[in-house]
Amino acid sequence: MKDFWKQVLNFCQQTTQEVSDRLMTDFGKIQAEQKEDGSLVTKADKWADRTIREAIQATFPSHGVLTEETTHVFPDTDWCWIVDPIDGTTNFTRGVPVWGISLGLLYKGTPVFGFVYIPCLKQAFHGFWYGDSGLTGDTGAYLNNQPIFTSKDDPSPSHLFNLCARSLAILQKPFPCKIRMIGVASYNILLVAAGAAIGGVEATPKIWDIAAVWVIVQAAGGSFVNLDGAEIFPLKIGKNYGNSSFPSLVVSRQELISTFKPLASVITQSPYH
Template sequence: MTAIDFIPFVERLATVSGEAIMPFFRTAFALDDKNVGGVFDPVTEADRAAETAMRRVIGQTFPSHGLIGEEFGSREAESEYVWVLDPIDGTKSFISGLPLWGTLIGLLHQGSPCYGLMNQPFTRERFYGDGHAAFWSGYNGGNEKTIRKLRVRPCHELERATLMTTSPQLIPAELRPRYEALESKVRLTRYGGDCYAYCMLAAGQIDLVVEAGLNIYDIVALIPIIKGAGGIVTTWDGGEPSKGGAIVAAGDKRVHELALQILNAPEADKS
């Protein structure tokens, strides 16, 4: 099977997860902190319900496939095909009633991301790609579904770039001076996007996304979308991003290279 063969199934997972999540959005629900005593890391009933629903459907349809999920861990993670699930990426926005969150559904084939989808059931948007092409589907405020091909925008100077990160405070203290050195060079910075920021990059609305401390389930689904739209995503040192860590995504290879130069400049640690 190829990534294209899985598209109807991924759409089904998006629908199932959205149905599990939406009864909780902007309502009162139980909330736990997965990192008690550290940086607040919330998890909700909606997170657990959505991942449970997706795991059930995957197990029934593809019992030989592996699974990596944020809420319930891994099984058969060395399989030829592995599903990587983040039921709600952007839980802090979710619990605040803001629509800057989404469900991430990624597929690894022999360890490499081959397909990804971000579903936002409240706004009824889906962003998806296979590394060769990427698309947006939604309703533009009406009832007629629209599908549009995604394409990054050109940007060859940091001084013209718009950068997004979820929060500078989520970047480890030892790396923060490097991030701050980069932020000081760009034209505009916005915070709080989580997975939505990467999709806006693929849609040609922003130019850079820089984060650190990401897990595999935070990034795998987004890689085929960004690459399919013509963008580039690596670790801060230019390496393979699919395991997570410190990540930089760009719409234009030129601005990506400029960002890497600053993120790897030793003098940034002394500023």
């Protein structure tokens, strides 16, 4: 498996670099259209989606692919890539330099490898998390190939906690940390993996928002909670995930779930849910 994981990592590094070089020429310069679910899409999203799909099919022809801009049905293959070609399209179109390219690799419906590249910041995150899959190989979470770990600190007014635009109802009660709003689901969670934030919440992420970072945050020592209660993975063969959202809480260590889950659960009662 070692050679396979090396191939996977090299593929992600090369592909996201090539795609980001083109995307940077459009960054902050093109207009977006609104999709049926209210999210935005640009011609750059569609180009990046197609380019990444074609690269996967050429390099890993037996692997399935599920992406934000094309097929949302989980395929009947042992291996499947889940791709978000531009996570943070609003930031991308407005010239805000925080947006990313996200690739998650699933084995039998569960993510085991994640890679996210943030081009403007030149930050490449990746991680391996095998769970009970029976797979072996490299382990850990990394930022620019250097190991990263979640914070072991207790919450305090000087620690950061990330919200999304649809999770502000959390602030109806006193909150134990400083709040930040990143505007990019993957980066929200990656900041927890890197130890910069102690936790984060996303109210309506789709499967392509979380597949890669689900791996990375756990590989770094954090915990990922679906606030709806059910397990997100493994995904079901033949199911269309286009309209499925997974309200998520991410914390730097398992012991903090009891602190933040009662506060975060309010987002499941919001009109966006």
